[in-house]
Amino acid sequence: EKPGASSSKSEDNIRSPICCIMGHVDTGKTKLLDCIRGTNQIGATYFPAENIRERTKELKADAKLKVPGLLVIDTPGHESFTNLRSQGSGLCYIAILVVDIMHGLEPQTIESLNLLKMRNTEFIVALNKIDRLYGWKVCRNAPIVKAMKQQSKDVQFEFNTRLTQIVTQFKEQGINTELYYKNKEMGKDTFSIIPTSAISGEGIPDLLLLLVQWTQKTMVERLTYSSEVQCTVLEVKAIEGHGTTIDVVLINGMLHEGDQIVVCGMQDPIVTSIRALLTPHPMKELRIKGSYVHHKEIKAAQGIKINAQFIVARNSVFVGTHNHKGWKCLEGLYASVAVAISFRQLV
Numbered sequence: 001e002k003p004g005a006s007s008s009k010s011e012d013n014i015r016s017p018i019c020c021i022m023g024h025v026d027t028g029k030t031k032l033l034d035c036i037r038g039t040n041q042i043g044a045t046y047f048p049a050e051n052i053r054e055r056t057k058e059l060k061a062d063a064k065l066k067v068p069g070l071l072v073i074d075t076p077g078h079e080s081f082t083n084l085r086s087q088g089s090g091l092c093y094i095a096i097l098v099v100d101i102m103h104g105l106e107p108q109t110i111e112s113l114n115l116l117k118m119r120n121t122e123f124i125v126a127l128n129k130i131d132r133l134y135g136w137k138v139c140r141n142a143p144i145v146k147a148m149k150q151q152s153k154d155v156q157f158e159f160n161t162r163l164t165q166i167v168t169q170f171k172e173q174g175i176n177t178e179l180y181y182k183n184k185e186m187g188k189d190t191f192s193i194i195p196t197s198a199i200s201g202e203g204i205p206d207l208l209l210l211l212v213q214w215t216q217k218t219m220v221e222r223l224t225y226s227s228e229v230q231c232t233v234l235e236v237k238a239i240e241g242h243g244t245t246i247d248v249v250l251i252n253g254m255l256h257e258g259d260q261i262v263v264c265g266m267q268d269p270i271v272t273s274i275r276a277l278l279t280p281h282p283m284k285e286l287r288i289k290g291s292y293v294h295h296k297e298i299k300a301a302q303g304i305k306i307n308a309q310f311i312v313a314r315n316s317v318f319v320g321t322h323n324h325k326g327w328k329c330l331e332g333l334y335a336s337v338a339v340a341i342s343f344r345q346l347v
Protein backbone atom coordinates (compact mmCIF):
# COMPACT_ATOMS: atom_id res chain seq x y z
CA GLU A 1 0.00 0.00 0.00
CA LYS A 2 1.30 3.40 -0.84
CA PRO A 3 1.93 5.72 2.11
CA GLY A 4 -0.47 8.36 0.92
CA ALA A 5 -3.40 6.01 0.88
CA SER A 6 -3.37 5.19 4.59
CA SER A 7 -3.93 8.72 5.80
CA SER A 8 -7.35 8.89 4.33
CA LYS A 9 -8.93 5.75 5.73
CA SER A 10 -11.67 6.24 8.25
CA GLU A 11 -14.82 4.26 8.90
CA ASP A 12 -16.81 7.34 9.72
CA ASN A 13 -15.57 9.27 6.75
CA ILE A 14 -13.77 11.72 8.96
CA ARG A 15 -10.63 13.47 7.86
CA SER A 16 -7.52 13.92 9.93
CA PRO A 17 -7.59 17.19 11.81
CA ILE A 18 -4.85 19.59 10.81
CA CYS A 19 -2.77 21.03 13.57
CA CYS A 20 0.14 23.42 13.46
CA ILE A 21 3.06 23.68 15.80
CA MET A 22 4.37 27.13 16.69
CA GLY A 23 6.68 28.81 19.16
CA HIS A 24 10.04 30.44 19.68
CA VAL A 25 13.14 28.93 18.07
CA ASP A 26 14.78 26.14 20.12
CA THR A 27 11.77 25.47 22.31
CA GLY A 28 11.67 21.91 20.93
CA LYS A 29 9.09 21.95 18.10
CA THR A 30 11.11 19.64 15.86
CA LYS A 31 12.08 17.40 18.74
CA LEU A 32 8.44 17.06 19.82
CA LEU A 33 7.44 15.91 16.35
CA ASP A 34 10.36 13.46 16.27
CA CYS A 35 9.39 12.16 19.67
CA ILE A 36 5.81 11.38 18.60
CA ARG A 37 7.25 9.58 15.57
CA GLY A 38 5.06 10.08 12.60
CA THR A 39 5.71 9.79 8.93
CA ASN A 40 7.06 12.68 6.95
CA GLN A 41 4.87 14.36 4.42
CA ILE A 42 5.43 17.46 2.39
CA GLY A 43 5.56 20.27 4.95
CA ALA A 44 3.82 18.09 7.48
CA THR A 45 4.11 15.09 9.76
CA TYR A 46 1.36 12.51 9.88
CA PHE A 47 0.51 10.59 13.06
CA PRO A 48 -1.70 7.61 12.30
CA ALA A 49 -4.42 6.70 14.79
CA GLU A 50 -2.66 3.42 15.70
CA ASN A 51 0.39 5.37 16.93
CA ILE A 52 -1.83 7.71 18.92
CA ARG A 53 -3.73 4.77 20.44
CA GLU A 54 -0.46 3.09 21.40
CA ARG A 55 1.04 6.20 22.93
CA THR A 56 -2.06 7.11 24.94
CA LYS A 57 -3.12 3.71 26.25
CA GLU A 58 -1.82 4.40 29.76
CA LEU A 59 -4.33 7.23 30.04
CA LYS A 60 -7.14 4.71 29.59
CA ALA A 61 -9.36 7.04 27.67
CA ASP A 62 -12.64 5.33 26.83
CA ALA A 63 -13.46 7.67 24.03
CA LYS A 64 -13.16 6.02 20.64
CA LEU A 65 -10.67 7.45 18.21
CA LYS A 66 -12.79 8.60 15.32
CA VAL A 67 -10.15 10.40 13.32
CA PRO A 68 -7.82 8.47 11.03
CA GLY A 69 -4.88 10.38 12.44
CA LEU A 70 -3.47 13.82 12.99
CA LEU A 71 -1.70 15.95 10.42
CA VAL A 72 0.77 18.37 11.96
CA ILE A 73 2.02 21.20 9.80
CA ASP A 74 5.49 22.25 10.66
CA THR A 75 5.04 25.97 10.25
CA PRO A 76 8.44 27.41 11.11
CA GLY A 77 9.97 26.40 7.79
CA HIS A 78 7.15 27.96 5.90
CA GLU A 79 7.43 31.66 5.51
CA SER A 80 3.91 31.64 4.23
CA PHE A 81 2.71 30.93 7.71
CA THR A 82 4.33 33.84 9.45
CA ASN A 83 2.80 35.96 6.72
CA LEU A 84 -0.46 34.20 6.88
CA ARG A 85 -3.34 36.59 7.10
CA SER A 86 -5.76 34.14 5.65
CA GLN A 87 -9.44 34.66 6.03
CA GLY A 88 -11.00 31.38 6.86
CA SER A 89 -8.69 29.21 4.83
CA GLY A 90 -9.48 26.77 7.58
CA LEU A 91 -6.11 25.16 7.34
CA CYS A 92 -5.30 24.67 11.01
CA TYR A 93 -8.05 23.58 13.32
CA ILE A 94 -5.92 23.66 16.38
CA ALA A 95 -2.35 24.62 17.26
CA ILE A 96 0.35 23.50 19.64
CA LEU A 97 2.18 26.48 21.08
CA VAL A 98 5.52 25.30 22.45
CA VAL A 99 7.06 27.18 25.40
CA ASP A 100 10.37 26.31 27.04
CA ILE A 101 9.68 25.99 30.79
CA MET A 102 13.14 27.38 31.55
CA HIS A 103 12.62 30.49 29.40
CA GLY A 104 8.94 31.32 29.58
CA LEU A 105 7.35 33.51 26.90
CA GLU A 106 9.83 34.72 24.27
CA PRO A 107 9.44 37.15 21.33
CA GLN A 108 8.32 34.53 18.81
CA THR A 109 5.95 33.01 21.38
CA ILE A 110 4.19 36.35 21.54
CA GLU A 111 4.25 36.67 17.75
CA SER A 112 2.66 33.22 17.47
CA LEU A 113 0.10 34.12 20.12
CA ASN A 114 -0.92 37.19 18.18
CA LEU A 115 -1.38 35.15 15.01
CA LEU A 116 -3.50 32.63 16.88
CA LYS A 117 -5.62 35.35 18.44
CA MET A 118 -6.11 37.03 15.09
CA ARG A 119 -7.21 33.81 13.44
CA ASN A 120 -9.25 32.80 16.46
CA THR A 121 -7.53 29.42 16.51
CA GLU A 122 -7.76 27.22 19.59
CA PHE A 123 -4.42 26.11 20.92
CA ILE A 124 -2.77 23.95 23.52
CA VAL A 125 0.42 25.04 25.26
CA ALA A 126 3.16 22.40 25.41
CA LEU A 127 5.32 23.53 28.33
CA ASN A 128 8.38 21.71 27.11
CA LYS A 129 11.75 20.66 28.57
CA ILE A 130 10.40 19.73 32.01
CA ASP A 131 13.24 17.20 32.20
CA ARG A 132 15.53 20.20 32.68
CA LEU A 133 14.05 21.00 36.09
CA TYR A 134 16.88 20.34 38.55
CA GLY A 135 16.65 16.80 39.88
CA TRP A 136 13.93 15.63 37.43
CA LYS A 137 13.44 11.87 37.62
CA VAL A 138 12.85 10.44 34.15
CA CYS A 139 9.61 8.48 33.69
CA ARG A 140 9.90 7.66 30.02
CA ASN A 141 6.73 8.37 27.99
CA ALA A 142 4.59 8.55 31.15
CA PRO A 143 1.40 10.57 31.45
CA ILE A 144 2.21 13.82 33.23
CA VAL A 145 0.27 13.26 36.46
CA LYS A 146 2.04 9.95 36.99
CA ALA A 147 5.44 11.48 36.21
CA MET A 148 4.80 14.43 38.53
CA LYS A 149 3.97 12.12 41.45
CA GLN A 150 7.42 10.53 41.12
CA GLN A 151 9.18 13.85 41.60
CA SER A 152 10.70 15.18 44.81
CA LYS A 153 9.13 18.08 46.71
CA ASP A 154 11.90 20.35 45.41
CA VAL A 155 11.22 19.50 41.78
CA GLN A 156 7.49 19.95 42.28
CA PHE A 157 8.14 23.29 43.95
CA GLU A 158 10.35 24.50 41.09
CA PHE A 159 7.78 23.31 38.57
CA ASN A 160 4.95 25.17 40.33
CA THR A 161 6.99 28.36 40.64
CA ARG A 162 7.86 28.37 36.94
CA LEU A 163 4.32 27.44 35.93
CA THR A 164 2.89 30.30 37.99
CA GLN A 165 5.30 32.76 36.35
CA ILE A 166 4.37 31.56 32.88
CA VAL A 167 0.64 31.70 33.60
CA THR A 168 1.20 35.30 34.68
CA GLN A 169 3.13 36.07 31.47
CA PHE A 170 0.21 34.71 29.45
CA LYS A 171 -2.17 36.84 31.49
CA GLU A 172 -0.10 39.88 30.55
CA GLN A 173 -0.86 38.96 26.93
CA GLY A 174 -4.56 38.79 27.75
CA ILE A 175 -4.69 34.99 27.73
CA ASN A 176 -5.91 32.77 30.55
CA THR A 177 -4.12 29.45 30.87
CA GLU A 178 -4.24 26.55 33.28
CA LEU A 179 -2.77 23.06 33.68
CA TYR A 180 -4.90 20.89 31.46
CA TYR A 181 -6.11 18.47 34.11
CA LYS A 182 -7.35 21.34 36.21
CA ASN A 183 -8.92 23.18 33.31
CA LYS A 184 -12.64 22.65 33.18
CA GLU A 185 -13.20 25.57 30.85
CA MET A 186 -11.06 24.31 27.98
CA GLY A 187 -11.75 26.29 24.86
CA LYS A 188 -14.09 28.76 26.47
CA ASP A 189 -11.85 31.29 28.09
CA THR A 190 -8.95 29.28 29.36
CA PHE A 191 -6.31 27.50 27.32
CA SER A 192 -4.70 24.31 28.55
CA ILE A 193 -1.05 23.82 29.44
CA ILE A 194 0.50 20.37 29.11
CA PRO A 195 3.96 19.94 30.61
CA THR A 196 6.11 17.82 28.24
CA SER A 197 9.58 16.55 27.59
CA ALA A 198 10.48 15.86 24.00
CA ILE A 199 13.58 14.02 25.21
CA SER A 200 12.10 11.56 27.70
CA GLY A 201 8.48 11.70 26.53
CA GLU A 202 6.65 12.65 29.74
CA GLY A 203 3.36 14.40 28.92
CA ILE A 204 3.34 13.29 25.27
CA PRO A 205 0.41 10.88 25.84
CA ASP A 206 -1.57 13.74 27.38
CA LEU A 207 -0.76 16.07 24.48
CA LEU A 208 -1.84 13.56 21.85
CA LEU A 209 -5.02 12.58 23.63
CA LEU A 210 -6.09 16.14 24.27
CA LEU A 211 -5.48 17.12 20.65
CA VAL A 212 -7.52 14.24 19.32
CA GLN A 213 -10.32 14.44 21.88
CA TRP A 214 -10.62 18.16 21.51
CA THR A 215 -10.84 18.10 17.72
CA GLN A 216 -13.25 15.16 17.75
CA LYS A 217 -15.52 16.78 20.27
CA THR A 218 -15.72 20.22 18.79
CA MET A 219 -15.03 19.88 15.11
CA VAL A 220 -16.78 16.78 13.82
CA GLU A 221 -18.71 18.76 11.27
CA ARG A 222 -15.61 20.44 9.95
CA LEU A 223 -13.83 17.10 9.83
CA THR A 224 -16.41 15.28 7.75
CA TYR A 225 -14.96 14.33 4.43
CA SER A 226 -16.52 16.03 1.45
CA SER A 227 -15.65 15.68 -2.20
CA GLU A 228 -15.21 19.41 -2.58
CA VAL A 229 -11.53 20.07 -3.00
CA GLN A 230 -9.95 22.41 -0.52
CA CYS A 231 -6.25 22.78 -0.89
CA THR A 232 -3.69 25.34 0.24
CA VAL A 233 -0.33 26.01 -1.34
CA LEU A 234 2.53 26.25 1.16
CA GLU A 235 5.44 26.83 -1.16
CA VAL A 236 6.44 27.11 -4.79
CA LYS A 237 9.70 25.33 -5.52
CA ALA A 238 11.80 24.38 -8.48
CA ILE A 239 13.00 20.79 -8.05
CA GLU A 240 15.63 19.16 -10.19
CA GLY A 241 14.04 16.66 -12.52
CA HIS A 242 10.52 17.84 -11.63
CA GLY A 243 10.51 21.44 -12.78
CA THR A 244 8.29 23.85 -10.90
CA THR A 245 6.34 22.19 -8.12
CA ILE A 246 3.94 23.42 -5.50
CA ASP A 247 3.87 22.02 -1.99
CA VAL A 248 0.28 21.89 -0.85
CA VAL A 249 -1.85 20.68 1.99
CA LEU A 250 -4.92 18.92 0.69
CA ILE A 251 -7.46 19.77 3.36
CA ASN A 252 -10.52 18.13 1.84
CA GLY A 253 -11.52 16.16 -1.21
CA MET A 254 -9.40 14.16 -3.60
CA LEU A 255 -6.85 15.05 -6.26
CA HIS A 256 -6.06 12.88 -9.29
CA GLU A 257 -3.23 12.87 -11.75
CA GLY A 258 -4.43 14.84 -14.77
CA ASP A 259 -6.93 16.95 -12.80
CA GLN A 260 -7.20 20.51 -13.94
CA ILE A 261 -6.49 22.93 -11.15
CA VAL A 262 -6.61 26.65 -10.74
CA VAL A 263 -4.06 28.49 -8.68
CA CYS A 264 -4.07 32.19 -7.98
CA GLY A 265 -1.22 33.90 -9.77
CA MET A 266 0.09 37.43 -9.40
CA GLN A 267 -2.32 38.84 -11.96
CA ASP A 268 -4.80 36.17 -12.91
CA PRO A 269 -5.71 32.66 -11.97
CA ILE A 270 -3.43 30.06 -13.53
CA VAL A 271 -5.20 27.09 -15.06
CA THR A 272 -3.06 24.02 -15.39
CA SER A 273 -3.25 20.28 -14.93
CA ILE A 274 -1.58 17.97 -12.45
CA ARG A 275 1.35 16.16 -14.04
CA ALA A 276 2.35 14.28 -10.93
CA LEU A 277 1.14 13.86 -7.36
CA LEU A 278 4.14 13.20 -5.16
CA THR A 279 4.86 12.30 -1.54
CA PRO A 280 8.20 11.60 0.11
CA HIS A 281 9.44 8.06 0.21
CA PRO A 282 8.23 6.39 3.42
CA MET A 283 11.57 4.80 4.19
CA LYS A 284 14.15 7.26 5.46
CA GLU A 285 17.03 5.45 3.71
CA LEU A 286 15.37 6.00 0.37
CA ARG A 287 14.66 9.63 0.99
CA ILE A 288 17.33 10.89 -1.34
CA LYS A 289 16.96 14.09 -3.27
CA GLY A 290 14.33 13.87 -5.94
CA SER A 291 13.00 10.50 -4.85
CA TYR A 292 9.26 10.65 -4.48
CA VAL A 293 6.40 8.20 -4.61
CA HIS A 294 3.96 8.89 -7.46
CA HIS A 295 0.22 8.56 -6.84
CA LYS A 296 -2.70 8.23 -9.21
CA GLU A 297 -4.94 9.89 -6.63
CA ILE A 298 -4.70 11.20 -3.07
CA LYS A 299 -7.43 11.81 -0.53
CA ALA A 300 -7.43 14.49 2.19
CA ALA A 301 -5.92 15.32 4.56
CA GLN A 302 -2.37 15.14 3.33
CA GLY A 303 0.76 17.12 2.46
CA ILE A 304 1.56 16.69 -1.24
CA LYS A 305 3.97 17.96 -3.85
CA ILE A 306 2.27 18.74 -7.15
CA ASN A 307 4.14 18.90 -10.40
CA ALA A 308 2.43 20.93 -13.10
CA GLN A 309 3.19 23.51 -15.69
CA PHE A 310 3.19 26.83 -13.91
CA ILE A 311 3.98 29.89 -15.89
CA VAL A 312 4.84 31.84 -12.79
CA ALA A 313 8.00 33.09 -11.22
CA ARG A 314 9.17 31.55 -7.97
CA ASN A 315 7.13 32.71 -4.97
CA SER A 316 4.81 34.72 -7.11
CA VAL A 317 1.65 33.04 -6.00
CA PHE A 318 -0.86 35.04 -4.03
CA VAL A 319 -3.49 34.25 -1.49
CA GLY A 320 -6.77 33.78 -3.18
CA THR A 321 -10.18 32.42 -2.53
CA HIS A 322 -12.84 31.19 -4.81
CA ASN A 323 -16.46 31.94 -4.21
CA HIS A 324 -19.50 31.31 -6.31
CA LYS A 325 -19.05 34.55 -8.18
CA GLY A 326 -15.59 33.62 -9.38
CA TRP A 327 -12.02 34.15 -8.42
CA LYS A 328 -11.04 36.69 -5.91
CA CYS A 329 -7.44 37.62 -5.26
CA LEU A 330 -6.61 39.02 -1.90
CA GLU A 331 -4.34 41.72 -3.13
CA GLY A 332 -1.55 43.46 -1.33
CA LEU A 333 -0.55 40.37 0.55
CA TYR A 334 2.91 39.01 0.35
CA ALA A 335 2.69 35.28 0.65
CA SER A 336 3.41 32.16 -1.28
CA VAL A 337 0.05 30.87 -0.23
CA ALA A 338 -2.75 30.21 -2.61
CA VAL A 339 -5.93 28.29 -2.73
CA ALA A 340 -6.16 25.76 -5.48
CA ILE A 341 -9.46 24.27 -6.42
CA SER A 342 -10.41 21.47 -8.70
CA PHE A 343 -11.32 22.88 -12.07
CA ARG A 344 -14.38 20.69 -12.29
CA GLN A 345 -15.96 22.65 -9.49
CA LEU A 346 -15.51 25.88 -11.32
CA VAL A 347 -17.55 24.96 -14.32
Ligand code: GDP
Pocket (backbone or CB within 6 Å): 023, 024, 025, 026, 027, 028, 029, 030, 031, 032, 128, 129, 130, 131, 132, 196, 197, 198, 199, 200
Ligand atom coordinates in the same frame (compact mmCIF):
# COMPACT_ATOMS: atom_id res chain seq x y z
P1 GDP B 1 12.85 24.10 17.52
O1 GDP B 1 13.76 25.19 17.05
O2 GDP B 1 11.69 24.64 18.30
O3 GDP B 1 12.42 23.14 16.45
O4 GDP B 1 13.70 23.27 18.60
P2 GDP B 1 14.42 21.86 18.45
O5 GDP B 1 13.47 20.76 18.44
O6 GDP B 1 15.43 21.95 17.36
O7 GDP B 1 15.19 21.79 19.85
C1 GDP B 1 16.19 22.73 20.22
C2 GDP B 1 17.16 22.09 21.20
O8 GDP B 1 16.49 21.79 22.43
C3 GDP B 1 17.76 20.77 20.71
O9 GDP B 1 19.09 20.71 21.12
C4 GDP B 1 16.90 19.73 21.40
O10 GDP B 1 17.61 18.51 21.59
C5 GDP B 1 16.59 20.40 22.72
N1 GDP B 1 15.29 19.95 23.28
C6 GDP B 1 14.10 19.93 22.65
N2 GDP B 1 13.15 19.47 23.46
C7 GDP B 1 13.75 19.18 24.64
C8 GDP B 1 13.28 18.67 25.91
O11 GDP B 1 12.09 18.37 26.11
N3 GDP B 1 14.22 18.54 26.88
C9 GDP B 1 15.52 18.87 26.71
N4 GDP B 1 16.36 18.70 27.74
N5 GDP B 1 15.99 19.35 25.55
C10 GDP B 1 15.12 19.51 24.53
